[in-house]
Amino acid sequence: MTSELYPQLIALTTGLLLLTAVLQVWGRSLVRSIGLLAAQGVALAGLVLTVGFHVGEPGALFVAALVLVVKAIVLPWAMLRSARLIGETRERAALVNTAVELIVAAALTMLAYVVTGSLFGIGSDAAAHAVPVGFALVLLGFWQLLIRRSAVTQLIGFLVLDNGIATVSFLTSGGLPLTVELGASLDVLLVVLILGVLVVRMQAVHGHVDISELKELHD
Amino acid sequence: MAVWIWLLLLLPLFLAGVSYGLRRSAWTRWLPVIAAVLLLVGGITLVWLVGLSGPVATASGLLRVDALSAWMLVVVGAVAVVALWGGMDRSVSPVPPSSNPVQPSSRRRPGSLSATDGAALRPTTDPILASGSFAALLCLFLAAMTLAVVADNIGLMWVAIELTTITTAFLVASQGGRDSLEAAWKYVVLGAVGVAIAFLGITLLSAASLTSGEATVSWVLLLQHADALDPTLAKAAGALAVLGFATKAGLAPMHSWLPDAHSQAPAPVSGLMSGVLLSVAFYVILRIQAITDAAVGPELMRGLLLVAGLLSLAVTAGLVLTQRDYKRLLAYSSIEHMGLLALGAAAGGPLAIAAVLLHMLGHGLVKSAMFVVAGRILDYVGSHRVADVRNLLRLRPDLAGPFLLGSAALLGFPPFVTFFTEVGILVAGFQSGLLWPMLIACALLLIVFAGIARHVLSMTVGVPAGHPQTVPVTRRAPDTSAISPPQRISLPIALALTATTVLGFAWPLLGPLTAAVAALGGAQ
Numbered sequence: 063m064t065s066e067l068y069p070q071l072i073a074l075t076t077g078l079l080l081l082t083a084v085l086q087v088w089g090r091s092l093v094r095s096i097g098l099l100a101a102q103g104v105a106l107a108g109l110v111l112t113v114g115f116h117v118g119e120p121g122a123l124f125v126a127a128l129v130l131v132v133k134a135i136v137l138p139w140a141m142l143r144s145a146r147l148i149g150e151t152r153e154r155a156a157l158v159n160t161a162v163e164l165i166v167a168a169a170l171t172m173l174a175y176v177v178t179g180s181l182f183g184i185g186s187d188a189a190a191h192a193v194p195v196g197f198a199l200v201l202l203g204f205w206q207l208l209i210r211r212s213a214v215t216q217l218i219g220f221l222v223l224d225n226g227i228a229t230v231s232f233l234t235s236g237g238l239p240l241t242v243e244l245g246a247s248l249d250v251l252l253v254v255l256i257l258g259v260l261v262v263r264m265q266a267v268h269g270h271v272d273i274s275e276l277k278e279l280h281d
Numbered sequence: 282m283a284v285w286i287w288l289l290l291l292l293p294l295f296l297a298g299v300s301y302g303l304r305r306s307a308w309t310r311w312l313p314v315i316a317a318v319l320l321l322v323g324g325i326t327l328v329w330l331v332g333l334s335g336p337v338a339t340a341s342g343l344l345r346v347d348a349l350s351a352w353m354l355v356v357v358g359a360v361a362v363v364a365l366w367g368g369m370d371r372s373v374s375p376v377p378p379s380s381n382p383v384q385p386s387s388r389r390r391p392g393s394l395s396a397t398d399g400a401a402l403r404p405t406t407d408p409i410l411a412s413g414s415f416a417a418l419l420c421l422f423l424a425a426m427t428l429a430v431v432a433d434n435i436g437l438m439w440v441a442i443e444l445t446t447i448t449t450a451f452l453v454a455s456q457g458g459r460d461s462l463e464a465a466w467k468y469v470v471l472g473a474v475g476v477a478i479a480f481l482g483i484t485l486l487s488a489a490s491l492t493s494g495e496a497t498v499s500w501v502l503l504l505q506h507a508d509a510l511d512p513t514l515a516k517a518a519g520a521l522a523v524l525g526f527a528t529k530a531g532l533a534p535m536h537s538w539l540p541d542a543h544s545q546a547p548a549p550v551s552g553l554m555s556g557v558l559l560s561v562a563f564y565v566i567l568r569i570q571a572i573t574d575a576a577v578g579p580e581l582m583r584g585l586l587l588v589a590g591l592l593s594l595a596v597t598a599g600l601v602l603t604q605r606d607y608k609r610l611l612a613y614s615s616i617e618h619m620g621l622l623a624l625g626a627a628a629g630g631p632l633a634i635a636a637v638l639l640h641m642l643g644h645g646l647v648k649s650a651m652f653v654v655a656g657r658i659l660d661y662v663g664s665h666r667v668a669d670v671r672n673l674l675r676l677r678p679d680l681a682g683p684f685l686l687g688s689a690a691l692l693g694f695p696p697f698v699t700f701f702t703e704v705g706i707l708v709a710g711f712q713s714g715l716l717w718p719m720l721i722a723c724a725l726l727l728i729v730f731a732g733i734a735r736h737v738l739s740m741t742v743g744v745p746a747g748h749p750q751t752v753p754v755t756r757r758a759p760d761t762s763a764i765s766p767p768q769r770i771s772l773p774i775a776l777a778l779t780a781t782t783v784l785g786f787a788w789p790l791l792g793p794l795t796a797a798v799a800a801l802g803g804a805q
Contacts, residue, residue: 181485181517200481207474213466220474227481234488235496241343242436242498246480249443253473256450260466267459276463279541281600281609 069188071112072233076192078105079229080171083202083222087167088160090153092145095218096138102225103134106232113189113232121240129228132247137221137254144258145214148265154272157209167202174198182234189233196233199226213261213271217254224250282330283339286346289323289354289427292316297420304413310369313419313549317365320423321358327351328793336800338433342499345433348796352638353430353564355793359780360557360645361423367653367773368549415455422448422553426561435483435498435522438565439476442529445558446472452550453542464538464545471538472529479525482518486572489514500568507575516581519573523585526569529562531619533592543612544665548656551608552649555615560641563622567634570626571801579629586627587718593620594725601732606665608655610736611648614691617729618644624722625706628713634798636705639790643698643781647690650777654684657771658740670740679768681741683778688737690781692730698784 082098082105089095107130114122145151156163174197182190203223207216231237238246264271293316300309328351331337336347346354425448429441446469454465486503487496493509503510528535543551570582597617604610618640625637658680662670673681690697703726710719784790 181513182488204474207470216470220470220477223474223477227477227484230481231484231487234484235491238436238484238487238498239343239434242434242440245437245440246443249440249447252447253443253469256447257466257469257473260450260454260462260469263454263462264466267462273466276466278460279463279467279545281540281604 068112068116072109072188072192075105075109075112076195076229076233078102079109079225080195080198083199083226084164084167084171086218086222087163087202087206090160091151092153092212092214092218093142093151095153095215096142096145099141099218099221100134100138102222103130103132103138106133106225106228109229110232110237113236117236119236125237125240125243128244128247132251133221133225136251140255140258141214141217144217144261147262148214148271150212150214150265150271153215154211156211157274163205163209167205170201170205171198174201193230193233196226196229196231199223199229202226211272211274213257213264213273216273217257217261220257221250221254282334282337283344285323285327285330286337286339286344286431289320289327290344290424290431292319293420293424293427297417297424300413300416300420302413304417306413309413309416312416313423314362314365314369316420316423317358317361319358320354320427321362324351324354324356324358327354332792332796342501343434343437344431345501346431347800348793349564349567349638349798349800350430352793352797353561353641354427356560356638356642356645357423357426357430357557359642360649361553363646363773363777364549364552364556364649364653365419367650367771367777368547368552368656370771370773415452418448418452419549419553422452426558429561430564433500435486435500435503435565435568438568439480439483442479442526442562442565443473443476445561446476446529449546449550449554449558453546455550456545456547461545464541467538468542471535475525475528475535477525478528479522482520482522482525482569485514485518485521486510489518489576500572503572504575507572510572510576512577515573515576519569519577519581520585522569523566523582526562526565527589527623529559530566531559531562531593531616532589532623533596533616533620534589536593536596536616539616540609540612543615543652544606544608548653548659551611551656552652555612555652556645556649557641559615559619560622560645563619563626563641567626567637567801574629583627583629586623587715590620590623590627591718591721591725593617593623594722594729598725598728598732601729601736604732604736605667607658607667607670607736607740608652608665610667610733611651611655614729614733615644615648617726618648618691621703621706621722624710624715624718627718628706628710628715630709630713631795631798632705632712633709634801635794636702636709638794638797639698639784640702640706643690643702643784646777646781647687647697647699650683650774651687651691653771653774654680654687658684667736667740671743672741674741677768679770683770683774685737685741686778687774688733690778692733693726696785697781699781701785 079102082102086095086098107126110126110129175194178194178197200223203219206219237243261271296312296316300312303309327346331348331351336345338345425441425444429438432438450465450469453468454461483498487498489511490497492511493506531539543555573582593616597613601613622637625633690699693699693703707719
């Protein structure tokens with residue numbers, strides 16, 4: 063890989079990651095949000111491939127394929143199926159309006175840059191420049207978990223958070239050992255499938271999937 | 282030697298396959314009990330083997346059993362035996378529709394236990410407990426906890442902890458209905474998000490190790506090269522990892538899922554989750570604390586754990602006094618005991634860590650026995666509410682006796698082992714200069730004591746609120762119909778309580794405990 067192409071590819075993939083996350087905070091359509099999640103999966107796979115080729119990791123192709131299959135195909139498909147099954151394709155009103163959501167999202171992104179700067183210092187490497195995107199994704203995922211009321215969006219928020227962690231992982235240390243990487247992907251896949259099943263059951267039992275209405279258990 | 286590790290990991294998987302394959306046979310519910318017994322035997326064997334010839338590693342270093350891992354295997358095995366044997370050996374007697382068995386005297390004529398009542402009271406096996414997939418999930422849950430304690434790679438520990446959430450999700454939801462669905466949803470979302478934060482911490486730990494050459498998250502290697510770790514990254518990594526795993530360990534302020542999940546799950550599952558899953562998550566915190574302490578000094582972890590421990594005690598103290606549900610009461614008591622463990626880990630030093638490790642075993646045995654008894658009280662009374670259970674010592678002494686004794690152990694009465702470990706943790710705290718935190722902890726423990734004692738006494742010897750005359754009336758004419766035929770105390774519960782009494786005086790444990798404490802310091 064030529065030396066000019068590497069920073070460009072890193073910038074392209076991480077830029078795509080951040081853009082999709084912000085668009086998810088903006089939008090109200092669940093179907094589009096799931097589509098953006100699939101795009102995030104593709105960008106993450108591209109990032110894995112770029113970093114892997116740059117450091118000459120032989121397993122990178124395999125990990126990238128794994129990320130592509132799990133995050134860009136299987137998970138979005140399963141979530142789309144759950145959403146269609148319960149007939150929920152649009153988000154209910156969130157706890158705050160869109161303008162506030164976007165302003166906070168911008169503030170969180172800046173926070174991510176500040177935090178990363180103090181953690182890693184100002185690196186000269188293209189990868190080090192892109193690490194804040196991972197932290198921004200983590201915070202944006204949290205933000206969606208906090209303000210959205212539909213159980214399906216909670217799932218999306220969790221996956222954005224997970225994509226952010228994966229981004230940090232690949233950019234800072236080239237990922238964890240393959241066994242751990244496989245196990246972690248499998249875990250995330252299973253958690254999302256379980257939550258998908260619970261969402262469908264919730265629709266059957268409660269007649270809605272609004273998690274702010276889940277308050278029967280309290281002290 | 283390494284074959285034991287593989288045996289302990291693969292046998293539960295095999296038993297899970299068998300129970301799923303034979304899903305409709307009633308005896309499949311005994312397969313998890315077999316898995317638990319094997320785990321206990323294997324754990325004791327590994328304690329012995331590690332004591333003879335040092336740590337065992339296999340799978341190119343991914344799995345490694347040192348004295349601490351072996352001790353944790355024994356804890357998991359022992360608690361699982363109590364929770365599963367006691368919990369699965371439960372033939373449910375449905376509540377007779379005619380009356381509530383606890384307060385029947387005013388409505389029923391003496392001797393009115395009719396044939397229909399008899400039929401309704403005949404033990405039937407709970408359909409949930411008898412199903413093969415329930416048994417299979419329990420076996421997988423055991424395998425996941427085993428993997429968490431035998432893994433050397435912190436990433437693999439993370440995978441195993443996440444697997445415990447996955448395997449228990451449907452176990453929590455297995456009773457159906459709105460409440461258990463809500464509990465399961467909160468449990469999985471909070472558990473998964475919390476543990477994801479821990480994964481971010483592990484990622485940063487891997488980045489911090491780049492300064493010492495190759496990136497690694499192997500616990501042994503990280504501890505060996507702890508002084509070469511990037512200090513800023515190591516601090517952030519340790520804080521995030523502890524924050525994440527504290528969610529799973531039920532430490533405040535990340536505890537909100539715990540009372541819901543532990544009170545809604547069926548008895549064997551609550552027993553396992555409260556008795557040992559929390560401790561397994563806390564074990565991972567101990568491992569991470571060892572690395573960050575070696576890398577950046579003990580102040581960071583001590584501060585975090587002190588805050589979490591005191592907050593957990595405060596949350597419990599605030600909520601036990603007014604608690605209306607006895608299963609939630611037990612769940613909050615688990616938060617209290619996790620807070621104590623956090624205080625012990627914050628104090629540090631051989632005495633505190635030994636007390637923490639012994640407390641895991643003592644608390645686990647008692648708590649799982651208590652959840653089993655609470656499950657039977659629930660079957661008998663048909664209600665979660667403290668107010669619906671009165672005068673249990675006269676009505677069902679076989680349940681009230683262990684419930685009283687177990688509560689005494691949870692509250693830290695001598696001669697139970699929890700007394701010695703709690704004193705050990707507090708003394709170690711005073712010795713390491715944590716005077717004020719430990720004094721606050723003592724005050725909070727007193728409030729918890731009052732709250733739990735009040736509810737337990739009202740359940741076992743209290744008089745029903747609406748029937749002020751019940752006791753005088755029955756004293757004149759004992760209402761035999763209200764009292765079930767005498768039943769013996771279930772064997773696993775008796776064993777658990779006996780073990781908790783004996784453990785405090787069991788000097789042979791000193792060797793393994795000292796070795797486990799030394800292992801945490803990196804000693805071979």
